Amino acid sequence: xxxxxxxxxxxxxxxxxxxxxxxxxxxxxxxxxxxxxxxxxxxxxxxxxxxxxxxxxxxxxxxxxxxxxxxxxxxxxxxxxxxxxxxxxxxxxxxxxxxxxxxxxxxxxxxxxxxxxxxxxxxxxxxxxxxxxxxxxxxxxxxxxxxxxxxxxxxxxxxxxxxxxxxxxxxxxxxxxxxxxxxxxxxxxxxxxxxxxxxxxxxxxxxxxxxxxxxxxxxxxxxxxxxxxxxxxxxxxxxxxxxxxxxxxxxxxxxxxxxxxxxxxxxxxxxxxxxxxxxxxxxxxxxxxxxxxxxxxxxxxxxxxxxxxxxxxxxxxxxxxxxxxxxxxxxxxxxxxxxxxxxxxxxxxxxxxxxxxxxxxxxxxxxxxxxxxxxxxxxxxxxxxxxxxxxxxxxxxxxxxxxxxxxxxxxxxxxxxxxxxxxxxxxxxxxxxxxxxxxxxxxxxxxxxxxxxxx
Amino acid sequence: xxxxxxxxxxxxxxxxxxxxxxxxxxxxxxxxxxxxxxxxxxxxxxxxxxxxxxxxxxxxxxxxxxxxxxxxxxxxxxxxxxxxxxxxxxxxxxxxxxxxxxxxxxxxxxxxxxxxxxxxxxxxxxxxxxxxxxxxxxxxxxxxxxxxxxxxxxxxxxxxxxxxxxxxxxxxxxxxxxxxxxxxxxxxxxxxxxxxxxxxxxxxxxxxxxxxxxxxxxxxxxxxxxxxxxxxxxxxxxxxxxxxxxxxxxxxxxxxxxxxxxxxxxxxxxxxxxxxxxxxxxxxxxxxxxxxxxxxxxxxxxxxxxxxxxxxx
Amino acid sequence: xxxxxxxxxxxxxxxxxxxxxxxxxxxxxxxxxxxxxxxxxxxxxxxxxxxxxxxxxxxxxxxxxxxxxxxxxxxxxxxxxxxxxxxxxxxxxxxxxxxxxxxxxxxxxxxxxxxxx
Numbered sequence: 001x002x003x004x005x006x007x008x009x010x011x012x013x014x015x016x017x018x019x020x021x022x023x024x025x026x027x028x029x030x031x032x033x034x035x036x037x038x039x040x041x042x043x044x045x046x047x048x049x050x051x052x053x054x055x056x057x058x059x060x061x062x063x064x065x066x067x068x069x070x071x072x073x074x075x076x077x078x079x080x081x082x083x084x085x086x087x088x089x090x091x092x093x094x095x096x097x098x099x100x101x102x103x104x105x106x107x108x109x110x111x112x113x114x115x116x117x118x119x120x121x122x123x124x125x126x127x128x129x130x131x132x133x134x135x136x137x138x139x140x141x142x143x144x145x146x147x148x149x150x151x152x153x154x155x156x157x158x159x160x161x162x163x164x165x166x167x168x169x170x171x172x173x174x175x176x177x178x179x180x181x182x183x184x185x186x187x188x189x190x191x192x193x194x195x196x197x198x199x200x201x202x203x204x205x206x207x208x209x210x211x212x213x214x215x216x217x218x219x220x221x222x223x224x225x226x227x228x229x230x231x232x233x234x235x236x237x238x239x240x241x242x243x244x245x246x247x248x249x250x251x252x253x254x255x256x257x258x259x260x261x262x263x264x265x266x267x268x269x270x271x272x273x274x275x276x277x278x279x280x281x282x283x284x285x286x287x288x289x290x291x292x293x294x295x296x297x298x299x300x301x302x303x304x305x306x307x308x309x310x311x312x313x314x315x316x317x318x319x320x321x322x323x324x325x326x327x328x329x330x331x332x333x334x335x336x337x338x339x340x341x342x343x344x345x346x347x348x349x350x351x352x353x354x355x356x357x358x359x360x361x362x363x364x365x366x367x368x369x370x371x372x373x374x375x376x377x378x379x380x381x382x383x384x385x386x387x388x389x390x391x392x393x394x395x396x397x398x399x400x401x402x403x404x405x406x407x408x409x410x411x412x413x414x415x416x417x418x419x420x421x422x423x424x425x426x427x428x429x430x431x432x433x434x435x436x437x438x439x440x441x442x443x444x445x446x447x448x449x450x451x452x453x454x455x
Numbered sequence: 456x457x458x459x460x461x462x463x464x465x466x467x468x469x470x471x472x473x474x475x476x477x478x479x480x481x482x483x484x485x486x487x488x489x490x491x492x493x494x495x496x497x498x499x500x501x502x503x504x505x506x507x508x509x510x511x512x513x514x515x516x517x518x519x520x521x522x523x524x525x526x527x528x529x530x531x532x533x534x535x536x537x538x539x540x541x542x543x544x545x546x547x548x549x550x551x552x553x554x555x556x557x558x559x560x561x562x563x564x565x566x567x568x569x570x571x572x573x574x575x576x577x578x579x580x581x582x583x584x585x586x587x588x589x590x591x592x593x594x595x596x597x598x599x600x601x602x603x604x605x606x607x608x609x610x611x612x613x614x615x616x617x618x619x620x621x622x623x624x625x626x627x628x629x630x631x632x633x634x635x636x637x638x639x640x641x642x643x644x645x646x647x648x649x650x651x652x653x654x655x656x657x658x659x660x661x662x663x664x665x666x667x668x669x670x671x672x673x674x675x676x677x678x679x680x681x682x683x684x685x686x687x688x689x690x691x692x693x694x695x696x697x698x699x700x701x702x703x704x705x706x707x708x709x710x711x712x713x714x715x716x717x718x719x720x721x722x723x724x725x726x727x728x729x730x731x732x733x734x735x736x737x738x739x740x741x742x743x744x745x746x747x748x749x750x751x752x753x754x755x756x757x758x759x760x761x762x763x764x765x766x767x768x
Numbered sequence: 769x770x771x772x773x774x775x776x777x778x779x780x781x782x783x784x785x786x787x788x789x790x791x792x793x794x795x796x797x798x799x800x801x802x803x804x805x806x807x808x809x810x811x812x813x814x815x816x817x818x819x820x821x822x823x824x825x826x827x828x829x830x831x832x833x834x835x836x837x838x839x840x841x842x843x844x845x846x847x848x849x850x851x852x853x854x855x856x857x858x859x860x861x862x863x864x865x866x867x868x869x870x871x872x873x874x875x876x877x878x879x880x881x882x883x884x885x
Contacts, residue, residue: 002513004509005509005512005513006509006513008505008506008509008510009506009509009510010506011502011503011506012503012506012507012509015510035493041665041666041670042665042666042669042670042671042809043809044517044671044672044673044809045666045673045677047510047514061812062811062812062813064804065804065807065812065813065814066809066811066812068802068804068805068807069517069804069805069807069809071514071515071516071517071673071674071805072514072515073513073514111510115510115513124804124805125804127804128802128803128804129803130803131520131803131807131814152521152818153520153521153818154520154521155520155521155815155816155817155818156816156817156818157817157818157820158817158818158821158822160822163824165826167824169821169822169823169824170821170822170823170824171821172584172817172819172821173815173816173817174584174585174810174815175810175811175813175814175815175816176810176811177810177811177812177813178811178812178813179811180665180809180810180811180812181662181665182662182663182665183811188813193584193588194824195591195823195824195825195884196588196591196592196737196826197824197826269733271662271663272662272733273654273655273657273661273662273733273734274730274731274732274733275487275730276486276487276488276490276491277490277491277730277731279491279492279493280490280491280492283491283492283493306731306732306733308655308732308733308734308735309733311733311735311736311739312733312734312735312736316736425736425737425738425884426588426663426664427658427661427663427734427736427737428736430663431663457770460770460774461770461773461774461777464777464778465774465777465778468778469778469781469782469785472782512793516793517805518801518806519806519807519808520806520807520808520818521818528787528790529787531786531790532782532783532784532787532790535782535785535786536778536779536780536782536783536786537779539778539779539782540775540778540779543774543775543778544775552771553774553775553778554771554774554775554778555770555774556771556772556775557771558845560845561845562775564841579820581808581819582808582818582819582820583808583809583810583819584810584815584819585810587819587820587823591823591825594825594827595827595830598827598831598834599830601834601838602834602837602838602841605841605844606841606844609841609844609845609848612848612849613848613851613852614852616848616849616850616851616852616853617849618845618848618849665809670809671808671809674793675789675790675792675793676790676793679786679789679790683786738882738883738884741827741830741882742877742882745830745873745876745877745882746873746877746882749837749873750870753870756844756862756866757859757863760851760859760862761859763851763852764852764855764856764859767852
């Protein structure tokens with residue numbers, strides 16, 4: 001019976017839950033193009049845990065928890081261009097992949113092997129301990145101290161709190177962990193909800209890795225080079241990192257920017273429920289070349305005509321001009337009317353007649369429109385630029401914001417979240433966070449952002 | 456009343472529901488590929504629901520720390536049972552109606568009203584924050600689509616002077632309700648999307664909740680929930696075809712063939728809406744439903760009432 | 769009578785079939801029942817409290833309005849059957865009923881009771 005099912009199941013895409021850590025770059029979203037792999041939103045729906053990049057400390061513990069949430073038979077596939085995570089690697093028998101193009105076939109092979117019982121399911125990474133011993137007085141854990149009688153079945157019940165309409169009902173704390181799909185990977189957010197409205201959102205301090213190890217060793221025992229914290233938020237081979245120190249052809253930079261914005265659009269469309277159309281945008285991004293301006297135009301027209309998208313993003317998540325001026329720059333600031341763009345200071349761009357795209361409004365719709373407009377502008381700039389090269393100046397305009405040695409591109413955006421999300425319904429909050437396009441968050445990077453937001 | 460008749464009715468409704476759910480799954484895959492711009496390959500896609508089902512069935516069932524086990528087990532079964540009753544209320548051909556009651560509209564409305572309970576239980580039972588938010592959101596959505604749904608069905612019952620479905624189909628001999636009551640079918644389809652929590656109204660299962668009420672389920676339970684949802688889609692399509700598109704009426708072909716064709720048309724429309732219309736924001740949908748859709752549905756009743764009075768003169 | 773019997777039969781048979789399929793699953797694969805497997809998923813960190821709580825159902829004013837319209841619906845069902853026989857007077861009476869309720873929606877909308885965020 002199970003072998004028949006396994007044979008039938010081999011026709012279905014292998015369902016992977018992707019965790020992105022430092023150095024993962026944008027590999028995760030591109031996997032959606034591969035029909036043999038399905039990136040799922042919940043570990044309960046997954047067969048394979050896909051670890052992309054390097055995870056440290058609290059992220060690794062969370063990854064172990066996510067792994068245990070996957071129902072058996074399950075396996076782990078790891079790809080990390082930056083080297084390995086700390087030596088307290090929790091996964092037994094993880095399949096390691098050297099090259100990004102090998103990820104999808106490896107997931108598929110692992111899934112087939114697991115279903116045909118050729119490989120054993122990956123055992124639990126965390127110990128099987130009850131979360132908290134509960135002892136009430138009665139036979140169902142009831143009775144004892146306090147109105148709720150202690151901690152029934154391991155956890156207390158939520159307590160009450162004031163609300164703006166005068167009703168004192170319960171408020172629960174949802175620990176939006178590092179790996180909840182619509183949110184950027186690595187973002188820790190403690191959200192206090194009453195009903196489905198956020199009353200308070202805080203960014204907890206990351207728990208330091210208390211291994212006490214002086215260096216980090218991977219499974220092979222080789223030490224890991226420490227990248228600069230700011231660059232960890234951007235993929236190591238990204239042309240923007242190279243452009244900080246060396247001249248890079250503008251065509252390459254601008255096509256990379258357009259590709260990034262279209263990939264972001266695909267993810268944003270997926271979160272809005274239009275997964276199929278998002279895949280179309282992703283395909284356009286993958287095959288982007290100098291003649292793609294008309295295709296982007298067609299995409300833009302479709303987006304403008306789609307009233308339902310406007311309904312979900314109009315006047316949602318407004319970033320005021322004052323808040324935008326506190327950011328180092330980037331598309332979020334430009335969507336609120338602030339026209340700072342590091343490319344305006346580059347003589348090579350000035351020769352091309354570059355003007356930054358600016359929108360008023362500052363809501364999620366403005367940010368959507370801005371990114372599509374910037375993608376179109378980038379393709380046109382790339383076509384016009386021929387062989388000109390950017391001027392290295394220590395600051396480069398990454399698609400998410402200005403990147404320099406000290407400041408990561410999405411600096412300041414995470415700090416904006418607590419003020420922005422208060423009073424929002426959950427759906428609107430997710431729309432806002434997705435529209436901000438925060439990159440993979442590394443705890444080391446977070447420490448940089450809390451100290452200031454650069455020039 | 457014969458036992459054989461009851462058994463035949465039950466078996467035929469079960470077969471129709473199962474077949475319809477499979478077709479709906481296939482249409483969903485085909486339309487997703489078409490909108491995404493990837494090669495459609497519809498014949499390959501025929502086996503895709505089976506592959507998906509096999510892959511999911513091999514997984515273990517998950518549970519959470521302190522769920523409500525009984526209601527969690529009940530939710531997909533209740534949803535499927537309500538969908539089956541809704542499908543049974545729609546006639547296939549002039550004599551072939553499984554649930555031949557005097558007030559088929561009321562039966563359908565009652566079955567669809569309890570869908571809110573089933574979906575809420577699915578979200579609430581795992582004792583997990585995100586599915587629970589999904590369940591409560593669905594109640595807001597459910598209360599909002601319920602009135603337009605019931606009122607446009609009543610409007611369709613006016614010219615037939617009966618709440619039974621067969622007379623409603625017969626009353627469309629001269630002109631289908633989709634033409635003489637133009638507000639009816641669009642409002643019905645919007646409510647139908649909510650009933651099946653599909654596409655723009657997939658609020659309990661939205662991607663923003665990381666799957667919502669489907670977040671904590673795995674294994675066969677996941678398949679059962681999805682099949683129940685597809686059965687609801689089939690049931691609302693069948694009822695819409697009977698009440699608005701003239702059911703079995705049509706030249707040349709036998710009545711059953713027309714009924715199936717019309718059901719498929721509505722099914723394709725509903726499934727396609729998922730790939731072309733974004734998910735609605737909950738609160739704005741509630742406001743729009745009460746401020747715009749309900750007055751429109753009441754206008755629809757008046758149009759139908761005036762037409763019926765004029766026709767009776 | 770046949771119709772009612774068939775309806776009830778379909779309802780219970782379908783429910784029983786689905787429940788039976790669900791319990792049959794136990795034979796197919798091992799159960800996931802370790803403590804870390806049971807933690808409700810919110811991204812990798814464990815929750816502080818149970819999710820069940822006195823949930824702030826912010827659409828409760830709308831649900832009161834729904835009750836009024838639900839009762840209107842109940843009255844419209846028999847009205848639809850006798851409407852044509854009763855003639856214009858039935859239409860006018862239902863029109864008055866509905867207009868009163870529509871004023872209710874107008875009031876609720878103006879008082880912004882349908883909004884909650």
